Every structure is written in structure tokens, then in C-alpha cells.
Amino acid sequence: MFHFVTGGGTPAALGADWLTSLLDQNSFSWVASPLGARLERLTIAWLKELFGLPASWGGVLTTGATMANFTALACARQWWGDRHGVDIAADGFGGLPAVPVLAGGHIHASAEKALAMLGLGRASVRRFVADGRGTLDLPALEEALRRLNGEPAIIVATAGEVNAGAFDPIDALAELAEEHNAWLHVDGAFGLFARLSPLSAGLAAGVERAHSAIADGHKWLNVPYDCGFAFVRDASLLPRVFTMNAAYLPDPDDPHPNFGFLGPEASRRARALPVWATLAAYGRAGYQALIERHLELAERVARRVQAAPDLELLAGPGINVVCFRFRPPGMADGAELNVLNERLGQLVLEDGRVYVGTTRFDGRVAFRPAIANWRTTESDVDLLVDAIRELGASISPEAAGPS
Ligand SMILES: Cc1ncc(COP(=O)(O)O)c(C=O)c1O
Numbered sequence: 536m537f538h539f540v541t542g543g544g545t546p547a548a549l550g551a552d553w554l555t556s557l558l559d560q561n562s563f564s565w566v567a568s569p570l571g572a573r574l575e576r577l578t579i580a581w582l583k584e585l586f587g588l589p590a591s592w593g594g595v596l597t598t599g600a601t602m603a604n605f606t607a608l609a610c611a612r613q614w615w616g617d618r619h620g621v622d623i624a625a626d627g628f629g630g631l632p633a634v635p636v637l638a639g640g641h642i643h644a645s646a647e648k649a650l651a652m653l654g655l656g657r658a659s660v661r662r663f664v665a666d667g668r669g670t671l672d673l674p675a676l677e678e679a680l681r682r683l684n685g686e687p688a689i690i691v692a693t694a695g696e697v698n699a700g701a702f703d704p705i706d707a708l709a710e711l712a713e714e715h716n717a718w719l720h721v722d723g724a725f726g727l728f729a730r731l732s733p734l735s736a737g738l739a740a741g742v743e744r745a746h747s748a749i750a751d752g753h754k755w756l757n758v759p760y761d762c763g764f765a766f767v768r769d770a771s772l773l774p775r776v777f778t779m780n781a782a783y784l785p786d787p788d789d790p791h792p793n794f795g796f797l798g799p800e801a802s803r804r805a806r807a808l809p810v811w812a813t814l815a816a817y818g819r820a821g822y823q824a825l826i827e828r829h830l831e832l833a834e835r836v837a838r839r840v841q842a843a844p845d846l847e848l849l850a851g852p853g854i855n856v857v858c859f860r861f862r863p864p865g866m867a868d869g870a871e872l873n874v875l876n877e878r879l880g881q882l883v884l885e886d887g888r889v890y891v892g893t894t895r896f897d898g899r900v901a902f903r904p905a906i907a908n909w910r911t912t913e914s915d916v917d918l919l920v921d922a923i924r925e926l927g928a929s930i931s932p933e934a935a936g937p938s
Contacts, residue, residue: 537891537904537919540697540725540754540856544809545909548758551812555805562805563795564785571805572792578810582764585819586750587730588743593770595798596752596806599763600724601645603749606765606798608649610747610772611689611718618687618716624776628654635688636660637676637717639703640669641696646722660691667897668850669696671703673711680715688717694739694748695726698896698903700833700853702726706741713744721748724763725907728755729854731819732826738854755826755855757909758809765798773797829855829906832916836904839920845927846920849901858894860901861927868899875931876900882926889919 562571579594597603616623665672692703712719727750729735752762778796833852840846850858880893
């Protein structure tokens with residue numbers, strides 16, 4: 536399975552996930568589940584350490600990166616409201632101007648969805664794009680910030696985009712955010728894991744300077760669905776947005792951790808158990824080794840693509856994603872090649888040996904396998920390349936013979 540960015544479940548995570556269902560505790564509050572609350576506090580601390588984020592940041596587990604983006608951007612919205620003298624969580628948006636949201640071309644659909652859910656609106660995003668690949672036009676974004684003249688804004692950066700594993704220049708964006716009164720949010724659903732290896736850490740340099748960052752558990756951490764993490768530099772924003780008040784609930788000032796007051800859900804699965812278990816079992820060294828194995832597998836796919844006369848590498852490998860297409864020798868770029876790769880994509884799914892979908896990259900229909908499962912081996916990625924070549928040959932114009 537190479538489609539989307541699909542992880543798996545390590546043995547430790549899977550066992551702990553079964554236990555989570557067996558115990559079936561509500562990780563809303565300390566009184567409902569001291570175990571869930573303690574483990575969530577511990578895992579958030581471990582995850583910050585793992586990703587090189589300051590220990591002072593707040594954090595909460597979510598169902599995935601979409602809800603983590605929602606959680607972090609809700610804090611950004613609250614920060615933005617504060618700068619306009621309005622407590623949005625208490626009083627709403629009434630009378631405020633539109634929120635300026637700035638991004639490059641890599642912004643993920645789930646961040647836009649989060650903006651839609653938060654009332655900021657998908658259309659609020661101004662994209663600054665330098666090329667057909669979605670590369671951020673940094674000078675143009677800087678110019679837009681300058682024109683805002685100190686008016687607060689939100690920048691959404693992407694660490695690891697889905698088509699080719701590209702990264703926005705986070706360090707440079709952090710610099711601009713500091714200079715121009717902007718909140719910098721980093722969507723690192725899988726790309727935040729680049730920080731675990733010196734081989735890839737440079738791609739995600741500067742995340743520690745952001746105001747919020749998120750990642751997924753069910754992708755590269757290989758815990759079962761569903762699991763994500765949201766981290767926010769100003770920890771006080773989480774309870775300001777997400778707290779709840781009722782006589783039968785814990786006091787908002789309860790010194791115990793009540794994670795239902797720090798994220799969107801009230802009743803919540805104790806998903807800290809599998810996160811804790813897998814980190815305890817394999818540790819930083821285990822995860823670094825996993826990431827490096829996947830980087831090497833992605834390199835292997837890219838090498839095999841480059842060596843094949845009927846494949847064309849379009850980008851990367853960008854961390855664990857390789858973007859390429861089938862292209863019979865001599866076949867021109869254009870609509871016909873796109874149709875061929877679309878057909879081939881269908882054929883690969885019907886064939887069933889490997890699962891990899893197609894995308895559009897710089898106008899070209901392409902495959903974009905992502906390697907994120909702890910069990911993936913060299914023979915799996917070799918099969919991926921071989922199956923695409925074999926099926927491609929069966930439908931390529933040359934295979935039809937002279938007409
Ligand atoms: C960069 C990025 N952000 C967010 C998401 C959404 O993640 P989830 O499906 O866990 O909500 C993804 C999923 O692929 C992603 O790649």
C-alpha cells in the first residue's frame with residue numbers, strides 16, 4: 536500500500552490499541568481516566584522531545600492531522616482576535632475584518648478544510664506560488680506581509696507535501712513571521728518526522744520557531760487509526776479556545792490534566808496508550824532507524840525509476856515520496872501521455888498486487904508512492920516499480936504493434 540501516506544501499526548502500538556478498547560476509558564478528564572490523562576501528558580512531552588520542540592509548548596492528541604490543523608489554527612485565530620482586542624472564543628467574529636492567511640502552493644486540503652470549519656474560510660488563503668510544482672514564492676509572500684503593515688496575519692507552512700514530499704522554507708518563514716507580526720503554523724503531518732534523522736532534519740529546520748505545529752500518529756509513527764498531535768507555543772491558548780464549563784464537569788482551573796479542555800472533542804479515546812507504548816518500545820533510536828530505512832527505500836525507487844527507459848522521474852525523492860510516471864521511449868509530453876498514465880493507474884488498482892494512486896504534478900498525471908509502513912521492504916518497492924512497468928508495457932502504444 537503506497538497510496539496517500541499510509542502507515543501501519545507496530546506490534547507495541549497494536550497491542551496497546553487493543554488494550555485501549557478493552558479498558559474503554561474516556562480520556563476526557565483526569566477523573567474519568569487518570570491513566571489516559573497521565574499517559575497523554577507523558578506522550579505529549581516525549582513527542583515534543585522527539586520533534587525537537589520546546590518543552591514549554593502545549594499539546595494535545597487529536598484524531599488526525601486534519602483535527603490537529605483545526606486545533607492549532609483555532610489557537611491562531613484566538614491570537615489574531617486578541618490583536619484586534621476581541622476574545623473570539625467568547626464573543627465570536629462579529630465586526631472583525633477578514634483574517635489574512637498566507638501560504639505557498641503546498642498547503643494541504645485539510646488545512647483549508649480546517650479554515651472552513653473555523654469560519655476563516657477556504658477562500659481566505661492567499662497562495663504565493665513560484666512554479667507549477669507549488670513552490671513557495673517567498674519574496675512575494677514577504678511583500679504581501681509588508682503591505683499588511685503590521686496587521687496580524689497567519690502563515691500556513693507545509694513540511695512534507697503529498698505529491699513530491701516538498702517542504703516550505705520554514706526557517707525563512709519564521710524569520711518573516713517574527714518581523715511582520717504573523718503567526719506561523721507548520722503542517723507536518725508526516726514531514727515533521729524528518730526531524731528525527733540528521734539525513735533529513737535540515738528540511739524541517741526552524742519548526743521550533745513557529746507558533747504551532749502538527750503531525751500525524753497514524754502515518755509515520757505507525758500507530759493504528761486514528762491519531763494526530765497538535766502543538767502550540769503559547770500553551771494558554773488551548774484552554775482558552777477549548778475549555779468547557781458546567782457544574783458537573785471538572786473545574787477549568789483543576790490542576791490535573793483534562794485534555795478534553797485542550798482540544799475539540801469532549802469524550803475521547805485514550806489514544807495516548809498506543810503512542811506511549813510504541814515510543815517506550817522502540818524509542819528515538821528505533822524511530823530514527825525506521826525513518827532512515829524509508830528514506831533509503833525512497834532513494835531505491837528513484838534509482839530504479841531513473842534506470843528504467845520507460846519511466847520518468849518527475850521529482851524527488853522528497854523525503855519518503857517519489858513522483859514519477861510511465862513514459863515509453865520517444866513518447867511526447869502531453870495529453871496522450873496523461874491519458875496513458877490514468878489508464879495505467881486504473882490497471883494497477885485492478886491488478887491488485889500494489890496499491891498506488893495517481894495525482895497531477897505540474898500538469899502531468901503521475902504516480903506518487905509514499906513509504907510509511909514499518910514493514911515495507913526492498914522487495915515491496917521493487918514490486919511496485921516492476922508492476923507499473925509490466926502493466927504499462929501491456930497498454931503502451933508500442934505494445935499495440937504497428938497499425
Ligand atoms: C500534509 C498533510 N496534512 C494533513 C493531512 C491530513 O491528515 P489526516 O488524514 O490524518 O487528517 C495529510 C494527509 O495526508 C497531509 O499529508
